[in-house]
Amino acid sequence: MSKSVTQSGRKLETKVHALGRVEGDLDVRVMIEDGVVVDAWTEATMFRGFEIILKGKDPQSGLIVTPRICGICGGSHLTKAVYALDTAWHTEVPPNATLVRNIAQASETLQSIPRWFYALFAIGLTHRKYSPSKLYEEVVRRWAPFEGTSYEAGVTVSTKPVEIYAIFGGQWPHSSFMVPGGVMCGPTLSDVTRSISILEYYREAWLEKVWLGCSLERWLENKTWKDVLDWLNEKPEHRDSDLGLFIRYSLDVGLDKIGGGPGRYLAAGSFFNPEKYRYPSIEGRNDALIARSGVYDGENFHDFDQSRIREDHTHSFFRGGASLHPFEGVTEPLDPVEAQSEGKYTWAKAPRYDLPGKGEISLEAGPLARQVVAGRPGAESWQDYDPLFLNIVKEIGPSVMVRVLARMHESAKYYLRVRDWLQQIDLNEKFYIKPQELPEGRGFGATEAARGALADWIQIKDGKIENYQVITPTAWNIGPRDRHGNRGPIETAMIGTPVNDPDDPVELANIAQSYDSCLVCTVHAYDAKTHKQLARYEVGPVSVAPTTSGSVFVRKA
Numbered sequence: 001m002s003k004s005v006t007q008s009g010r011k012l013e014t015k016v017h018a019l020g021r022v023e024g025d026l027d028v029r030v031m032i033e034d035g036v037v038v039d040a041w042t043e044a045t046m047f048r049g050f051e052i053i054l055k056g057k058d059p060q061s062g063l064i065v066t067p068r069i070c071g072i073c074g075g076s077h078l079t080k081a082v083y084a085l086d087t088a089w090h091t092e093v094p095p096n097a098t099l100v101r102n103i104a105q106a107s108e109t110l111q112s113i114p115r116w117f118y119a120l121f122a123i124g125l126t127h128r129k130y131s132p133s134k135l136y137e138e139v140v141r142r143w144a145p146f147e148g149t150s151y152e153a154g155v156t157v158s159t160k161p162v163e164i165y166a167i168f169g170g171q172w173p174h175s176s177f178m179v180p181g182g183v184m185c186g187p188t189l190s191d192v193t194r195s196i197s198i199l200e201y202y203r204e205a206w207l208e209k210v211w212l213g214c215s216l217e218r219w220l221e222n223k224t225w226k227d228v229l230d231w232l233n234e235k236p237e238h239r240d241s242d243l244g245l246f247i248r249y250s251l252d253v254g255l256d257k258i259g260g261g262p263g264r265y266l267a268a269g270s271f272f273n274p275e276k277y278r279y280p281s282i283e284g285r286n287d288a289l290i291a292r293s294g295v296y297d298g299e300n301f302h303d304f305d306q307s308r309i310r311e312d313h314t315h316s317f318f319r320g321g322a323s324l325h326p327f328e329g330v331t332e333p334l335d336p337v338e339a340q341s342e343g344k345y346t347w348a349k350a351p352r353y354d355l356p357g358k359g360e361i362s363l364e365a366g367p368l369a370r371q372v373v374a375g376r377p378g379a380e381s382w383q384d385y386d387p388l389f390l391n392i393v394k395e396i397g398p399s400v401m402v403r404v405l406a407r408m409h410e411s412a413k414y415y416l417r418v419r420d421w422l423q424q425i426d427l428n429e430k431f432y433i434k435p436q437e438l439p440e441g442r443g444f445g446a447t448e449a450a451r452g453a454l455a456d457w458i459q460i461k462d463g464k465i466e467n468y469q470v471i472t473p474t475a476w477n478i479g480p481r482d483r484h485g486n487r488g489p490i491e492t493a494m495i496g497t498p499v500n501d502p503d504d505p506v507e508l509a510n511i512a513q514s515y516d517s518c519l520v521c522t523v524h525a526y527d528a529k530t531h532k533q534l535a536r537y538e539v540g541p542v543s544v545a546p547t548t549s550g551s552v553f554v555r556k557a
Contacts, residue, residue, distance in 0.1 A: 026478060026517055028490070028508060032499055037508070040487070040494035042478045044348040047317070051331040054468040059085060059437070059460050062468060063176045066456065069470065074173040075108040075165060076449035079270075082178040084456040086280035088443025089180050091435040095274030097182035099421045100168050100431065102271045102290075103195070105447065106414045106421075107164040108172070112450040113411045114206060115158035118143060118151045121404065121513050125249065127506045135249045142242065150210055150242050157206040164195045164418070182432030192422055199419055207411055213241025216412035223387050225395040243408065250401035259400040259511035261493040262362055263393070265369035266353060266476065268304060268446040268453035269293030271417065273382060274424070282306065282444045290417070291384045291448060294373040295353060295363065301376045302355065306444050306455065310360055311471065312350040314483035315343060321483055323352065323360060326457040326469035327442060350479040350488060351471050364489040365452030365476035366515060367407035368398060386413070400514040407450075407516075439463040449473055451516050477515045490515055 025046050031039040050069055054061055062081040067074035079101060086093060122143040130136050142150040162172040168185050169175035177184045203216065212219050214237060222228050228247070231238055238244050250256055269289035277288035286293050286304060293304035311329055314321035317339040319332040334344070352360035363369070368389060375390025389406050396402070439462060446455035452473030459467040479488035487495075490512060499505045 026512065028494065028512065030494055030499075030505075030508065032502055035498055035500075037494050037497045037499060040491045041345055042348070042480060042488060042490050043346045044478055045346075047333055047347045049331065049333065050470060051329075051468050052333075054465050057465050059088070059458065059463070059465055060180070061465065062456060062458060063179065066470060067174050067176065069472070070449075071173050072112060073108060073449040073451065073454075075105050075169070075175065076447055076454055078176060078178050079105045079447045080445040080454050080456050082180060083280055083445030083447070084443040084458045085180040085445070086435075086443070087282050087285075087445065088441035088458055088460055089435045089438050090279070090281075090441075091181045092279055092433045093182055093277065094430040094433055095278070096425055096429050096431045098272050098274040098277060099425055100183045100185065100187070101178055103418055103421045104165045104168055104175075104178075106271065106418045107161040109450045110161035110202065110411065110414050110418065111158050111165075113158075113407060113414075114154035114211070116450070116516055117404070117408060118148070118154035118158075119145070120516065122151070122246075124506065124510055124513060125253075129500060129504075129506050130249075130253050133249065133252050135245065135252055138245065139249055142245065153206055153210050154242075157202055160198050160202050163198050167191050167195055179432070180437075181435040182430070184432065186431060187425065187427065189427060192425060192427075195422055196419065199415060199422075203415055207415065211242050211408070211411065213237040213239075213244060216415060219243075220412055224391045227388075228392075246404070246408075247401070250404075255401040255404075255510065256396060256399045258497050258507060259403065259493045259514055260398045261364050261403075261489050263298045263398055264361060264363050265296045265372045266304070266363035266365050266453050267291075267293050267295075267370040267373040268365075268448060268455055269373075270370075270448035285444075285446075290382065291370060292373060292376065292379065293446075294376055295355065296369075296372050296376075296390075297355060297358065297361070301373070306446065306457075308354040309455075309471070310352045310354055311469075312352055312360070312482040314350070315345055315480040316349045317344050317347050318349070323483060326455075326471065327459060327467070329457070329467065329469040331469075346478075346480045348475055348479050350482045351476045352482055360482065360484075362479065362482070362486060362488050362492070363476060364515075365473040366403065367410055367450075367452070368393075368403045369452060370448050371406040371409060384413070400510050403514040437463075452476060474517050478517050490517070 027043040027045055029041045029043065030037045050065060054065055062084065063078060066077040066081045069077050123145045126140045126144050142148045145151060165172040165175070168183070168187060169177040170185070208215055222231055232244055232247060233239065269286065269292050271290040272288045273290055277284070295302040295304055307325065310323045310325060312323040317334050317336050319334055324330065353363050354360050371386065371389035372393055374384050374386040379385035388409070392402055438460070440460055442459045444455065444457055446453065448454065453476060454473055455471050457469045458465060477489045481487055493511050494508060497507050497511065499507055
């Protein structure tokens with residue numbers, strides 16, 4: 001982080017390096033005036049170029065290459081990549097294959113939920129800044145890295161659901177068992193019963209015992225923010241669960257007041273009804289989704305239409321400044337030094353959605369987005385309808401707390417889905433139907449990774465990939481300004497945040513980590529004039545320092 005002070009002594013420019021905790025690098029430069037963030041710029045500092053790697057390759061290369069984009073949600077990358085080819089090649093996918101694809105991807109997300117909360121997010125809540133809270137000692141006792149009682153339970157149980165993925169996919173991560181026309185596996189009754197047993201362990205060892213303090217069915221009865229508060233006070237087991245502690249602590253330290261973001265949401269939707277998507281097509285996709293797609297502009301819902309997506313690279317380290325649909329997308333990297341002279345400041349493009357009457361707007365992707373969309377009226381009986389988070393956003397507004405709650409809420413919902421899909425598998429029916437490999441075509445595949453909307457666009461010419469474009473949930477959320485100067489979601493979420501200590505801006509880390517950007521982290525503080533390091537704290541890898549009330553993850557150097 002670098003800091004400069006204007007002559008008035010009131011305005012600071014702070015650069016916070018690498019605020020995520022996973023892969024790549026994210027820097028956030030913010031302007032602070034009178035202790036409040038008044039402007040922000042997100043800077044993705046790593047060029048990867050998967051679109052360039054795939055150009056000219058065999059069309060099925062995306063099944064191998066794109067799961068390597070992320071070591072945590074590779075199954076989600078495989079899912080959207082295979083549906084992109086299914087739509088391009090006009091395949092038939094047997095119901096069993098759709099069920100297995102659903103099971104695998106949902107199991108990967110079930111793995112991600114406790115691992116993300118305990119190993120990536122909650123350790124930030126043990127920061128010394130929060131020590132005045134009466135709940136701080138209990139938070140440290142449970143969530144301190146390695147030593148916390150719940151940390152150990154949550155991280156340990158997170159390894160179990162991907163065993164289900166490996167049963168069907170042969171391995172996790174980086175499996176490529178989903179192929180156009182189905183899946184390359186032949187599960188047995190033993191595989192199904194073992195998977196159910198793993199799910200039950202997840203439910204009994206962590207989901208109900210540690211996280212909820214009640215049955216998942218009881219938690220899912222909550223439909224409003226008032227219901228959640230009533231649930232909290234209903235029984236000591238609810239109040240004292242990790243979920244109860246998180247809600248009480250968030251309200252106490254103000255996580256319900258920061259990081260609201262744009263208040264506009266995009267969900268690409270995920271999980272298909274096996275009978276309604278036997279013949280995958282771009283046009284028939286929305287009507288076959290179990291977890292529905294949609295756009296919420298802060299007031300109204302709109303149908304999701306992939307043709308309205310654009311990528312603006314005016315401020316990105318790519319040649320030109322156009323706003324293009326991914327089928328027409330180009331990836332021509334520039335030298336960052338040269339690009340900065342043109343006002344460019346990041347390797348991320350700026351995904352936008354062309355909403356009729358409002359133009360190209362930035363939209364937040366992620367668990368909160370899909371749970372808001374789940375509240376849209378008009379769902380079929382077999383589709384997800386859940387009004388809880390639409391009500392919460394309307395009642396108290398979006399925030400770090402609400403974003404985290406939405407993600408954790410999905411553990412109960414995904415458990416029930418996987419349990420149901422496992423029981424629907426017909427071991428006597430097909431799992432694969434060989435497709436015709438067409439030499440020409442274009443396809444679109446999308447899903448909801450743990451972090452949000454994830455999509456591929458593929459164009460095939462002469463039997464090779466002519467163009468391949470990927471938009472990740474991280475791109476939606478960390479995208480920079482567009483050609484109109486409109487900020488991306490995390491840039492917007494930073495605005496208005498009070499920063500207690502510019503040398504140690506943990507508030508900004510809380511906001512970025514609530515989005516779970518697929519990026520890594522260390523925070524440095526420098527004087528912008530002398531370039532002397534003022535302060536540093538590490539948020540990954542974990543550095544444990546003792547306090548009177550336990551251990552915290554921060555080490556000031």
